[in-house]
Amino acid sequence: MKECKLIGLKSHDCHIIMQRLIPIAFRELLPNFVWGAITELSIFLHDICSTVLRQSHMEKLERDIPIILCNLERIFPPSFFDSMEHLLIHLPYEAKVGGPVHFRWMYPFERFLYHLKKKIKNKAHVEASIVNAYIVEKVTTFASYYFEPHVQSKRQRSRRNDEGPIDPNLNSFSIFNYLGRSSGPCKQRYLTGQEWRASHTYILLNCPEVSSFYELVYIHIYYIFYVITFRVIIFFIVGFLKTYILIYRHNNLIAYVKKNLHHGSNHMFLIIKLTFSKNF
Structure with missing residues (x-):
């Protein structure tokens, strides 16, 4: 750099x-x-x-x-x-x-060629050295399938980052029962508020022990947003329809009054008084 x-x-x-x-x-x-x-x-x-x-x-x-x-x-x-x-x-x-x-790109083949280049032992005969080492590798891999279970081979060797199986006898949550190792020296420190909330959320979303509580929350949310909300919507719809009908009848009554007002009918005031006292 x-x-x-x-x-x-x-x-x-x-x-x-x-x-x-x-x-x-x-x-x-x-x-x-x-x-x-x-x-x-x-x-x-x-x-x-x-x-x-x-x-x-x-x-x-x-x-x-x-x-x-x-x-x-x-x-x-x-x-x-x-x-x-x-x-x-x-x-x-x-x-x-x-x-x-x-x-179609060449990245897998380039990685495989890098694997073959590491097998070169005789630089005077590069191709023959690669072919010989490749044949030996395939023969030994085929023969390893017939070894006894206690015989260690490349096929049976655990992976680099494999820490072994999970111990089911540990009395803790399953999310804390994963094997692993630190990448450096261990240190203790307090989590920040954001880190604590992130770890808390991760545990709640990935811990099977709290799945039963999820069902209770889902039932509660379903009851709130589907049952109660449906009743509230029906209540408002019915109230709106009642108001609309009253306003519609009121508008028709006013139109009727304007139409017949020039006749000077005295019974119109009686009709208006009876209508409003009945509806309101």
């Missing part, structure tokens, strides 16, 4: 840096037009490597990638561009024809 160089990166590390970190790292360091062109390239690579691809989106990327490369040609010198940069033109069509990229 003193020389500002990144050493020992794998191809997947470079992939993540190109997709995720470069737009964030250079946001405040580069001019906007330079940062915009690099960010468009990062977004393009991120969309190409998505687990779900749509044909319409791939066609859009196929139209956008020439513009992205033209913007990059305005920034970088001609010596920067070779066949690898031109390969980006064909990636949308390849993804459209072949499907999601993670079914």
